Amino acid sequence: xxxxxxxxxxxxxxKAAAEIRRLCDPKRYYRLMEVCGGHTHxxxxxxxxxxxxxxxxxxxxxxxxxxVLPMGRVDDGLSIAASEANLIxxxxxxxMRIPGTRGSPLExxxxxxxxxxxxxxADAIKLAKANPQKHVMFFAIGFETTAPSTxxxxxRAKAEKLRNFSVFCNHVTIIPAIRAILDSPDMRLDxxxxxxxxxxxxxxxxxxxxxxxxGKPIVVSGFEPLDLLQSIVMLLSQLQxxxxxxxxxxxxxxxxxxxRAALRAMAEVFELRPYFEWRGLGFISQSALRIKxxxxxxxxxxxxxxxxxxxxxxxxxxxxxVLKGVLTPAQCKLFGKECxxxxxxxxxxxxxxxxxxxxxxxxxxxxxxxxxxxxxA
Amino acid sequence: xxxxxxxxxxxxxxxxxxxxxVDVLGTRRTIDLGLLQDDRPAGGDWVLxxxxxxxxxxxxxxxxxxxxxxxxxxESEAALQEVRGYGLDSTKDADSVE
Numbered sequence: 001x002x003x004x005x006x007x008x009x010x011x012x013x014x015k016a017a018a019e020i021r022r023l024c025d026p027k028r029y030y031r032l033m034e035v036c037g038g039h040t041h042x043x044x045x046x047x048x049x050x051x052x053x054x055x056x057x058x059x060x061x062x063x064x065x066x067x068v069l070p071m072g073r074v075d076d077g078l079s080i081a082a083s084e085a086n087l088i089x090x091x092x093x094x095x096m097r098i099p100g101t102r103g104s105p106l107e108x109x110x111x112x113x114x115x116x117x118x119x120x121x122a123d124a125i126k127l128a129k130a131n132p133q134k135h136v137m138f139f140a141i142g143f144e145t146t147a148p149s150t151x152x153x154x155x156r157a158k159a160e161k162l163r164n165f166s167v168f169c170n171h172v173t174i175i176p177a178i179r180a181i182l183d184s185p186d187m188r189l190d191x192x193x194x195x196x197x198x199x200x201x202x203x204x205x206x207x208x209x210x211x212x213x214x215g216k217p218i219v220v221s222g223f224e225p226l227d228l229l230q231s232i233v234m235l236l237s238q239l240q241x242x243x244x245x246x247x248x249x250x251x252x253x254x255x256x257x258x259x260r261a262a263l264r265a266m267a268e269v270f271e272l273r274p275y276f277e278w279r280g281l282g283f284i285s286q287s288a289l290r291i292k293x294x295x296x297x298x299x300x301x302x303x304x305x306x307x308x309x310x311x312x313x314x315x316x317x318x319x320x321x322v323l324k325g326v327l328t329p330a331q332c333k334l335f336g337k338e339c340x341x342x343x344x345x346x347x348x349x350x351x352x353x354x355x356x357x358x359x360x361x362x363x364x365x366x367x368x369x370x371x372x373x374x375x376x377a
Numbered sequence: 378x379x380x381x382x383x384x385x386x387x388x389x390x391x392x393x394x395x396x397x398x399v400d401v402l403g404t405r406r407t408i409d410l411g412l413l414q415d416d417r418p419a420g421g422d423w424v425l426x427x428x429x430x431x432x433x434x435x436x437x438x439x440x441x442x443x444x445x446x447x448x449x450x451x452e453s454e455a456a457l458q459e460v461r462g463y464g465l466d467s468t469k470d471a472d473s474v475e
Contacts (some may be wrong), residue, residue, distance in 0.1 A: 037379065118464060196381075
Protein backbone atom coordinates (compact mmCIF):
# COMPACT_ATOMS: atom_id res chain seq x y z
CA UNK A 1 0.00 0.00 0.00
CA UNK A 2 1.26 3.39 -0.99
CA UNK A 3 1.82 6.39 1.23
CA UNK A 4 0.14 5.27 4.48
CA UNK A 5 1.65 8.29 6.22
CA UNK A 6 -0.08 10.74 3.91
CA UNK A 7 -3.50 9.69 5.12
CA UNK A 8 -5.35 10.87 8.15
CA UNK A 9 -4.31 8.90 11.25
CA UNK A 10 -1.62 6.59 9.76
CA UNK A 11 -1.18 4.88 13.14
CA UNK A 12 -4.85 3.85 13.04
CA UNK A 13 -4.41 2.51 9.50
CA UNK A 14 -1.55 0.29 10.72
CA LYS A 15 -3.64 -0.75 13.71
CA ALA A 16 -6.60 -1.66 11.48
CA ALA A 17 -4.32 -3.66 9.17
CA ALA A 18 -2.93 -5.55 12.19
CA GLU A 19 -6.45 -6.16 13.48
CA ILE A 20 -7.44 -7.61 10.09
CA ARG A 21 -4.50 -10.06 10.27
CA ARG A 22 -5.50 -11.02 13.83
CA LEU A 23 -9.16 -11.65 12.96
CA CYS A 24 -8.45 -13.43 9.70
CA ASP A 25 -8.65 -17.21 10.04
CA PRO A 26 -5.83 -18.61 7.86
CA LYS A 27 -7.75 -21.87 7.41
CA ARG A 28 -10.60 -20.24 5.49
CA TYR A 29 -11.22 -17.96 2.55
CA TYR A 30 -13.13 -14.64 2.70
CA ARG A 31 -14.98 -13.13 -0.23
CA LEU A 32 -16.22 -9.62 0.59
CA MET A 33 -18.06 -7.55 -1.99
CA GLU A 34 -17.75 -3.79 -2.16
CA VAL A 35 -21.00 -2.82 -3.81
CA CYS A 36 -20.06 0.72 -4.87
CA GLY A 37 -17.88 1.62 -7.87
CA GLY A 38 -16.38 4.50 -5.87
CA HIS A 39 -15.07 1.96 -3.34
CA THR A 40 -13.61 -0.16 -6.15
CA HIS A 41 -11.76 2.87 -7.48
CA UNK A 42 -10.44 3.77 -3.99
CA UNK A 43 -9.34 0.17 -3.27
CA UNK A 44 -7.19 0.06 -6.42
CA UNK A 45 -5.94 3.61 -6.19
CA UNK A 46 -4.76 3.17 -2.59
CA UNK A 47 -3.41 -0.33 -3.15
CA UNK A 48 -5.50 -1.66 -0.26
CA UNK A 49 -5.23 -5.24 -1.49
CA UNK A 50 -1.52 -5.11 -0.63
CA UNK A 51 -2.27 -4.85 3.09
CA UNK A 52 -4.90 -7.59 3.12
CA UNK A 53 -4.00 -11.24 3.83
CA UNK A 54 -4.02 -13.38 0.67
CA UNK A 55 -7.13 -15.26 1.78
CA UNK A 56 -9.30 -12.10 1.79
CA UNK A 57 -10.63 -11.38 -1.66
CA UNK A 58 -12.48 -8.17 -2.47
CA UNK A 59 -15.15 -8.71 -5.13
CA UNK A 60 -16.21 -5.65 -7.06
CA UNK A 61 -19.96 -5.23 -7.15
CA UNK A 62 -22.58 -3.78 -9.51
CA UNK A 63 -22.54 -0.19 -8.18
CA UNK A 64 -21.28 1.62 -11.27
CA UNK A 65 -24.33 3.17 -12.98
CA UNK A 66 -22.56 3.74 -16.29
CA UNK A 67 -21.37 0.12 -16.42
CA VAL A 68 -24.73 -1.51 -15.81
CA LEU A 69 -26.71 0.62 -18.31
CA PRO A 70 -27.71 -1.61 -21.24
CA MET A 71 -26.54 -0.45 -24.65
CA GLY A 72 -30.14 -0.64 -25.88
CA ARG A 73 -31.13 2.21 -23.55
CA VAL A 74 -28.33 4.39 -24.95
CA ASP A 75 -29.60 3.52 -28.44
CA ASP A 76 -33.20 4.34 -27.42
CA GLY A 77 -32.24 7.76 -26.07
CA LEU A 78 -30.16 8.63 -29.11
CA SER A 79 -32.88 7.34 -31.42
CA ILE A 80 -35.44 9.71 -29.85
CA ALA A 81 -33.02 12.59 -30.30
CA ALA A 82 -32.38 11.59 -33.92
CA SER A 83 -36.06 11.34 -34.87
CA GLU A 84 -37.34 14.51 -33.14
CA ALA A 85 -36.65 17.83 -34.81
CA ASN A 86 -35.32 20.54 -32.51
CA LEU A 87 -34.41 18.24 -29.63
CA ILE A 88 -31.42 18.83 -27.37
CA UNK A 89 -29.97 15.64 -25.87
CA UNK A 90 -28.58 16.60 -22.44
CA UNK A 91 -26.60 14.21 -20.21
CA UNK A 92 -23.83 14.07 -17.61
CA UNK A 93 -20.27 14.09 -18.94
CA UNK A 94 -19.87 10.44 -17.85
CA UNK A 95 -22.44 9.46 -20.51
CA MET A 96 -20.67 11.07 -23.44
CA ARG A 97 -18.32 8.22 -24.35
CA ILE A 98 -20.70 5.36 -23.59
CA PRO A 99 -20.90 3.29 -26.75
CA GLY A 100 -24.26 2.81 -28.45
CA THR A 101 -24.67 0.52 -31.45
CA ARG A 102 -24.05 3.44 -33.79
CA GLY A 103 -21.58 5.26 -31.59
CA SER A 104 -21.52 7.28 -28.40
CA PRO A 105 -23.43 10.53 -27.70
CA LEU A 106 -20.17 12.36 -28.46
CA GLU A 107 -19.91 10.68 -31.88
CA UNK A 108 -23.55 11.58 -32.57
CA UNK A 109 -22.69 15.17 -31.69
CA UNK A 110 -19.85 15.10 -34.22
CA UNK A 111 -22.41 13.94 -36.80
CA UNK A 112 -24.63 16.95 -36.08
CA UNK A 113 -26.89 15.95 -33.17
CA UNK A 114 -27.44 18.69 -30.57
CA UNK A 115 -25.79 16.97 -27.59
CA UNK A 116 -24.96 18.97 -24.45
CA UNK A 117 -23.13 18.09 -21.26
CA UNK A 118 -24.86 19.20 -18.07
CA UNK A 119 -23.36 18.79 -14.62
CA UNK A 120 -26.68 18.92 -12.78
CA UNK A 121 -30.20 17.90 -13.84
CA ALA A 122 -31.26 21.40 -12.77
CA ASP A 123 -29.00 22.77 -15.49
CA ALA A 124 -31.06 20.89 -18.06
CA ILE A 125 -34.05 22.98 -16.95
CA LYS A 126 -32.00 26.10 -17.41
CA LEU A 127 -31.08 24.92 -20.90
CA ALA A 128 -34.78 24.45 -21.69
CA LYS A 129 -35.61 27.97 -20.52
CA ALA A 130 -32.77 29.40 -22.61
CA ASN A 131 -33.99 27.50 -25.69
CA PRO A 132 -37.80 27.93 -25.71
CA GLN A 133 -38.06 26.93 -29.37
CA LYS A 134 -36.37 23.58 -28.67
CA HIS A 135 -37.13 20.57 -26.47
CA VAL A 136 -34.53 19.49 -23.91
CA MET A 137 -34.45 15.79 -23.03
CA PHE A 138 -32.28 14.94 -20.02
CA PHE A 139 -30.87 11.39 -20.17
CA ALA A 140 -30.93 10.52 -16.45
CA ILE A 141 -28.73 7.79 -14.99
CA GLY A 142 -27.52 6.83 -11.54
CA PHE A 143 -28.45 5.07 -8.32
CA GLU A 144 -30.13 6.68 -5.32
CA THR A 145 -27.28 9.22 -5.15
CA THR A 146 -28.51 11.08 -8.23
CA ALA A 147 -32.18 9.99 -8.45
CA PRO A 148 -33.42 12.51 -5.80
CA SER A 149 -31.89 15.39 -7.78
CA THR A 150 -33.67 14.26 -10.93
CA UNK A 151 -36.88 13.92 -8.90
CA UNK A 152 -36.66 17.43 -7.49
CA UNK A 153 -35.86 18.77 -10.95
CA UNK A 154 -39.08 17.18 -12.26
CA UNK A 155 -41.06 18.66 -9.34
CA ARG A 156 -39.72 22.09 -10.31
CA ALA A 157 -40.44 21.58 -14.02
CA LYS A 158 -44.04 20.67 -13.22
CA ALA A 159 -44.49 23.60 -10.81
CA GLU A 160 -43.17 25.99 -13.44
CA LYS A 161 -45.29 24.31 -16.17
CA LEU A 162 -42.18 24.03 -18.29
CA ARG A 163 -43.42 22.50 -21.55
CA ASN A 164 -40.19 21.94 -23.47
CA PHE A 165 -38.42 19.67 -21.00
CA SER A 166 -38.47 15.92 -20.34
CA VAL A 167 -36.45 13.19 -18.65
CA PHE A 168 -35.47 9.85 -20.20
CA CYS A 169 -35.26 7.96 -16.93
CA ASN A 170 -32.68 5.20 -16.41
CA HIS A 171 -32.35 5.42 -12.65
CA VAL A 172 -31.70 2.11 -10.90
CA THR A 173 -31.83 1.00 -7.28
CA ILE A 174 -29.07 -0.91 -5.55
CA ILE A 175 -31.00 -3.33 -3.32
CA PRO A 176 -32.49 -5.54 -6.11
CA ALA A 177 -29.04 -5.87 -7.71
CA ILE A 178 -27.62 -7.16 -4.41
CA ARG A 179 -30.59 -9.52 -4.18
CA ALA A 180 -29.95 -10.81 -7.71
CA ILE A 181 -26.33 -11.51 -6.82
CA LEU A 182 -27.30 -13.29 -3.58
CA ASP A 183 -29.97 -15.34 -5.40
CA SER A 184 -27.52 -16.58 -8.00
CA PRO A 185 -26.72 -20.30 -7.63
CA ASP A 186 -22.97 -19.73 -7.97
CA MET A 187 -22.94 -17.02 -5.29
CA ARG A 188 -20.13 -17.42 -2.78
CA LEU A 189 -19.89 -14.14 -0.89
CA ASP A 190 -19.29 -13.87 2.86
CA UNK A 191 -20.22 -10.23 3.44
CA UNK A 192 -20.69 -6.79 1.97
CA UNK A 193 -19.03 -3.39 2.19
CA UNK A 194 -22.15 -1.24 1.81
CA UNK A 195 -22.21 1.84 -0.44
CA UNK A 196 -21.49 5.17 1.25
CA UNK A 197 -23.33 7.83 -0.67
CA UNK A 198 -26.32 5.74 -1.73
CA UNK A 199 -26.81 5.09 1.99
CA UNK A 200 -26.81 8.84 2.70
CA UNK A 201 -30.14 8.77 0.86
CA UNK A 202 -31.66 5.37 1.68
CA UNK A 203 -30.15 4.94 5.16
CA UNK A 204 -29.21 1.55 6.60
CA UNK A 205 -32.59 -0.16 7.14
CA UNK A 206 -33.01 -1.33 3.52
CA UNK A 207 -30.02 -3.68 4.07
CA UNK A 208 -31.52 -5.48 7.06
CA UNK A 209 -32.84 -8.42 4.99
CA UNK A 210 -29.28 -9.17 3.87
CA UNK A 211 -28.32 -9.82 7.48
CA UNK A 212 -31.62 -11.34 8.71
CA UNK A 213 -32.66 -13.48 5.74
CA UNK A 214 -29.39 -14.19 3.99
CA GLY A 215 -27.15 -14.34 7.07
CA LYS A 216 -24.52 -12.05 5.55
CA PRO A 217 -22.96 -9.12 7.42
CA ILE A 218 -22.94 -5.71 5.75
CA VAL A 219 -21.03 -2.60 6.85
CA VAL A 220 -21.78 0.78 5.24
CA SER A 221 -18.39 2.35 4.63
CA GLY A 222 -16.67 5.64 3.86
CA PHE A 223 -14.10 6.03 1.11
CA GLU A 224 -10.84 6.77 2.91
CA PRO A 225 -8.31 3.93 3.35
CA LEU A 226 -8.97 3.92 7.11
CA ASP A 227 -12.75 3.72 6.48
CA LEU A 228 -12.40 0.71 4.19
CA LEU A 229 -9.96 -1.11 6.49
CA GLN A 230 -12.17 -0.43 9.54
CA SER A 231 -15.17 -1.75 7.62
CA ILE A 232 -13.24 -4.94 6.83
CA VAL A 233 -12.35 -5.26 10.54
CA MET A 234 -16.06 -4.91 11.40
CA LEU A 235 -17.01 -7.56 8.82
CA LEU A 236 -14.33 -10.00 10.00
CA SER A 237 -15.30 -9.64 13.65
CA GLN A 238 -18.95 -10.32 12.79
CA LEU A 239 -17.87 -13.38 10.80
CA GLN A 240 -15.66 -14.56 13.66
CA UNK A 241 -18.58 -14.25 16.09
CA UNK A 242 -20.84 -15.91 13.48
CA UNK A 243 -23.06 -12.84 13.51
CA UNK A 244 -24.81 -11.10 10.65
CA UNK A 245 -25.99 -7.56 11.13
CA UNK A 246 -26.03 -4.16 9.45
CA UNK A 247 -23.40 -1.79 10.80
CA UNK A 248 -22.61 1.79 9.85
CA UNK A 249 -18.92 2.70 9.74
CA UNK A 250 -19.63 5.99 7.89
CA UNK A 251 -21.70 7.64 10.64
CA UNK A 252 -20.15 11.05 9.98
CA UNK A 253 -22.11 11.23 6.70
CA UNK A 254 -24.73 8.44 6.70
CA UNK A 255 -27.76 8.78 9.03
CA UNK A 256 -29.38 5.44 9.91
CA UNK A 257 -32.71 6.66 8.53
CA UNK A 258 -31.25 8.26 5.39
CA UNK A 259 -32.29 11.60 3.91
CA ARG A 260 -36.07 11.86 4.27
CA ALA A 261 -36.41 14.92 2.03
CA ALA A 262 -34.61 13.04 -0.75
CA LEU A 263 -36.79 9.95 -0.23
CA ARG A 264 -39.95 12.11 -0.32
CA ALA A 265 -38.86 13.68 -3.62
CA MET A 266 -38.26 10.22 -5.10
CA ALA A 267 -41.62 8.92 -3.85
CA GLU A 268 -43.41 11.94 -5.34
CA VAL A 269 -42.01 11.41 -8.84
CA PHE A 270 -40.89 7.81 -9.31
CA GLU A 271 -42.41 4.35 -9.16
CA LEU A 272 -40.73 0.96 -9.59
CA ARG A 273 -40.57 -0.59 -13.04
CA PRO A 274 -41.77 -4.21 -13.12
CA TYR A 275 -38.33 -5.16 -14.47
CA PHE A 276 -35.25 -3.57 -16.00
CA GLU A 277 -32.23 -4.94 -17.79
CA TRP A 278 -28.75 -4.61 -16.27
CA ARG A 279 -25.62 -5.18 -18.29
CA GLY A 280 -23.86 -8.21 -16.87
CA LEU A 281 -26.79 -9.28 -14.66
CA GLY A 282 -29.71 -9.50 -17.10
CA PHE A 283 -33.31 -8.62 -16.24
CA ILE A 284 -33.96 -7.88 -12.56
CA SER A 285 -37.50 -7.33 -11.31
CA GLN A 286 -38.38 -4.04 -9.59
CA SER A 287 -34.82 -2.82 -9.93
CA ALA A 288 -35.31 0.53 -11.65
CA LEU A 289 -37.38 3.69 -11.46
CA ARG A 290 -39.79 5.15 -13.95
CA ILE A 291 -41.68 8.43 -13.88
CA LYS A 292 -45.19 8.34 -12.38
CA UNK A 293 -48.24 9.04 -14.62
CA UNK A 294 -48.79 12.33 -12.75
CA UNK A 295 -45.53 13.51 -14.37
CA UNK A 296 -46.22 11.92 -17.79
CA UNK A 297 -45.87 15.24 -19.58
CA UNK A 298 -42.20 15.37 -18.51
CA UNK A 299 -41.53 11.67 -19.18
CA UNK A 300 -39.69 11.23 -22.49
CA UNK A 301 -40.92 7.62 -22.66
CA UNK A 302 -44.53 8.86 -22.66
CA UNK A 303 -43.96 11.85 -24.93
CA UNK A 304 -41.89 10.19 -27.62
CA UNK A 305 -41.79 6.91 -29.45
CA UNK A 306 -39.21 4.64 -27.76
CA UNK A 307 -38.02 1.89 -30.10
CA UNK A 308 -37.16 -0.47 -27.22
CA UNK A 309 -33.85 -1.57 -28.70
CA UNK A 310 -32.23 -4.65 -27.14
CA UNK A 311 -28.55 -5.35 -27.56
CA UNK A 312 -27.34 -8.52 -25.91
CA UNK A 313 -23.87 -8.52 -24.41
CA UNK A 314 -21.40 -10.63 -26.38
CA UNK A 315 -21.57 -14.19 -25.03
CA UNK A 316 -17.80 -14.39 -24.66
CA UNK A 317 -17.79 -11.53 -22.11
CA UNK A 318 -18.07 -13.01 -18.62
CA UNK A 319 -19.24 -9.87 -16.80
CA UNK A 320 -21.88 -11.72 -14.78
CA UNK A 321 -19.33 -14.18 -13.38
CA VAL A 322 -16.95 -11.34 -12.48
CA LEU A 323 -19.79 -9.41 -10.79
CA LYS A 324 -20.67 -12.42 -8.67
CA GLY A 325 -17.05 -13.04 -7.74
CA VAL A 326 -16.86 -16.40 -9.53
CA LEU A 327 -14.08 -15.05 -11.75
CA THR A 328 -11.56 -12.27 -11.24
CA PRO A 329 -11.43 -9.68 -14.05
CA ALA A 330 -8.21 -11.19 -15.43
CA GLN A 331 -9.82 -14.66 -15.61
CA CYS A 332 -12.37 -13.50 -18.22
CA LYS A 333 -11.45 -14.78 -21.68
CA LEU A 334 -11.66 -11.30 -23.24
CA PHE A 335 -9.87 -9.32 -20.51
CA GLY A 336 -7.00 -7.23 -21.84
CA LYS A 337 -7.36 -8.79 -25.30
CA GLU A 338 -10.58 -7.86 -27.13
CA CYS A 339 -11.86 -6.00 -24.06
CA UNK A 340 -9.84 -2.99 -22.85
CA UNK A 341 -10.81 0.46 -21.51
CA UNK A 342 -10.15 1.86 -25.00
CA UNK A 343 -12.38 -0.74 -26.70
CA UNK A 344 -14.79 -2.02 -24.02
CA UNK A 345 -16.76 -5.16 -24.93
CA UNK A 346 -18.34 -5.90 -21.55
CA UNK A 347 -20.12 -3.72 -19.04
CA UNK A 348 -17.38 -3.62 -16.43
CA UNK A 349 -14.78 -2.15 -18.77
CA UNK A 350 -16.96 0.83 -19.77
CA UNK A 351 -16.38 3.32 -16.96
CA UNK A 352 -13.18 3.90 -14.99
CA UNK A 353 -15.13 2.82 -11.89
CA UNK A 354 -16.09 -0.50 -13.45
CA UNK A 355 -14.20 -3.34 -11.82
CA UNK A 356 -12.48 -4.56 -15.01
CA UNK A 357 -11.39 -1.05 -16.01
CA UNK A 358 -10.09 -0.36 -12.49
CA UNK A 359 -8.25 -3.70 -12.47
CA UNK A 360 -6.86 -3.02 -15.95
CA UNK A 361 -5.71 0.50 -15.15
CA UNK A 362 -3.97 -0.34 -11.88
CA UNK A 363 -3.06 -4.05 -11.75
CA UNK A 364 -2.76 -5.04 -15.39
CA UNK A 365 -0.76 -1.99 -16.49
CA UNK A 366 1.45 -2.29 -13.39
CA UNK A 367 2.12 -5.96 -14.09
CA UNK A 368 2.82 -5.45 -17.79
CA UNK A 369 5.14 -2.53 -17.00
CA UNK A 370 7.03 -4.77 -14.56
CA UNK A 371 7.22 -7.50 -17.19
CA UNK A 372 8.48 -5.13 -19.85
CA UNK A 373 11.03 -3.65 -17.45
CA UNK A 374 12.45 -7.05 -16.65
CA UNK A 375 12.94 -7.95 -20.31
CA UNK A 376 16.48 -7.58 -21.63
CA ALA A 377 16.94 -4.47 -23.73
CA UNK B 378 -21.61 12.23 -11.59
CA UNK B 379 -20.72 9.91 -8.71
CA UNK B 380 -18.46 12.43 -6.97
CA UNK B 381 -19.38 13.80 -3.54
CA UNK B 382 -17.91 17.27 -3.51
CA UNK B 383 -17.54 19.24 -0.27
CA UNK B 384 -18.41 22.94 -0.41
CA UNK B 385 -18.65 25.69 2.16
CA UNK B 386 -21.81 27.77 2.13
CA UNK B 387 -20.76 31.36 1.55
CA UNK B 388 -24.25 32.85 1.43
CA UNK B 389 -27.84 31.78 1.09
CA UNK B 390 -29.15 33.07 -2.24
CA UNK B 391 -31.25 36.17 -1.44
CA UNK B 392 -33.27 35.74 -4.63
CA UNK B 393 -34.05 32.08 -4.10
CA UNK B 394 -34.31 30.58 -0.63
CA UNK B 395 -33.91 27.05 -2.01
CA UNK B 396 -30.37 27.70 -3.14
CA UNK B 397 -27.04 28.86 -1.80
CA UNK B 398 -23.67 29.98 -3.00
CA VAL B 399 -20.85 27.61 -2.10
CA ASP B 400 -17.10 27.79 -2.31
CA VAL B 401 -15.31 24.68 -3.59
CA LEU B 402 -11.52 25.14 -3.64
CA GLY B 403 -11.92 28.81 -4.47
CA THR B 404 -14.61 28.34 -7.12
CA ARG B 405 -18.00 29.84 -6.26
CA ARG B 406 -21.19 28.40 -7.61
CA THR B 407 -24.89 28.25 -6.82
CA ILE B 408 -26.18 24.89 -5.60
CA ASP B 409 -29.67 23.61 -4.81
CA LEU B 410 -30.63 23.08 -1.14
CA GLY B 411 -33.96 21.37 -1.85
CA LEU B 412 -32.79 17.98 -0.54
CA LEU B 413 -31.78 19.45 2.83
CA GLN B 414 -35.10 21.11 3.60
CA ASP B 415 -35.49 19.06 6.82
CA ASP B 416 -32.10 20.19 8.11
CA ARG B 417 -31.38 23.49 6.44
CA PRO B 418 -27.75 24.60 6.46
CA ALA B 419 -26.69 28.15 7.32
CA GLY B 420 -23.88 30.34 6.06
CA GLY B 421 -20.50 28.88 7.05
CA ASP B 422 -21.76 25.27 7.10
CA TRP B 423 -20.12 22.59 4.96
CA VAL B 424 -22.19 20.33 2.71
CA LEU B 425 -21.53 17.35 0.44
CA UNK B 426 -22.75 18.11 -3.07
CA UNK B 427 -23.94 15.58 -5.64
CA UNK B 428 -24.73 16.83 -9.18
CA UNK B 429 -25.45 20.37 -7.98
CA UNK B 430 -27.62 19.40 -5.00
CA UNK B 431 -26.46 19.50 -1.37
CA UNK B 432 -27.15 16.03 0.04
CA UNK B 433 -25.76 16.17 3.59
CA UNK B 434 -24.19 18.50 6.11
CA UNK B 435 -20.69 17.56 7.27
CA UNK B 436 -18.15 18.95 9.72
CA UNK B 437 -15.33 21.17 8.52
CA UNK B 438 -12.70 18.56 9.45
CA UNK B 439 -14.48 15.90 7.41
CA UNK B 440 -14.98 18.32 4.52
CA UNK B 441 -11.28 19.15 4.37
CA UNK B 442 -10.42 15.46 4.56
CA UNK B 443 -12.87 14.75 1.72
CA UNK B 444 -11.10 17.38 -0.40
CA UNK B 445 -7.78 15.68 0.33
CA UNK B 446 -9.31 12.31 -0.52
CA UNK B 447 -10.50 13.61 -3.90
CA UNK B 448 -6.97 14.81 -4.55
CA UNK B 449 -5.47 11.44 -3.66
CA UNK B 450 -8.01 9.64 -5.82
CA UNK B 451 -6.95 11.85 -8.71
CA GLU B 452 -10.46 13.26 -8.86
CA SER B 453 -10.10 16.84 -7.63
CA GLU B 454 -9.76 18.23 -11.16
CA ALA B 455 -12.90 16.31 -12.23
CA ALA B 456 -14.69 17.66 -9.14
CA LEU B 457 -13.68 21.23 -9.95
CA GLN B 458 -14.70 20.77 -13.56
CA GLU B 459 -18.09 19.54 -12.38
CA VAL B 460 -18.53 22.48 -10.00
CA ARG B 461 -17.45 25.01 -12.63
CA GLY B 462 -20.03 23.44 -14.91
CA TYR B 463 -22.95 24.10 -12.55
CA GLY B 464 -24.95 26.81 -14.26
CA LEU B 465 -27.66 27.03 -11.63
CA ASP B 466 -27.27 30.73 -11.00
CA SER B 467 -30.13 33.03 -11.83
CA THR B 468 -27.60 35.61 -12.94
CA LYS B 469 -24.72 34.80 -15.23
CA ASP B 470 -21.97 35.65 -12.79
CA ALA B 471 -22.18 33.77 -9.49
CA ASP B 472 -18.92 35.29 -8.28
CA SER B 473 -20.48 38.72 -8.05
CA VAL B 474 -23.16 37.50 -5.63
CA GLU B 475 -22.08 37.70 -2.03
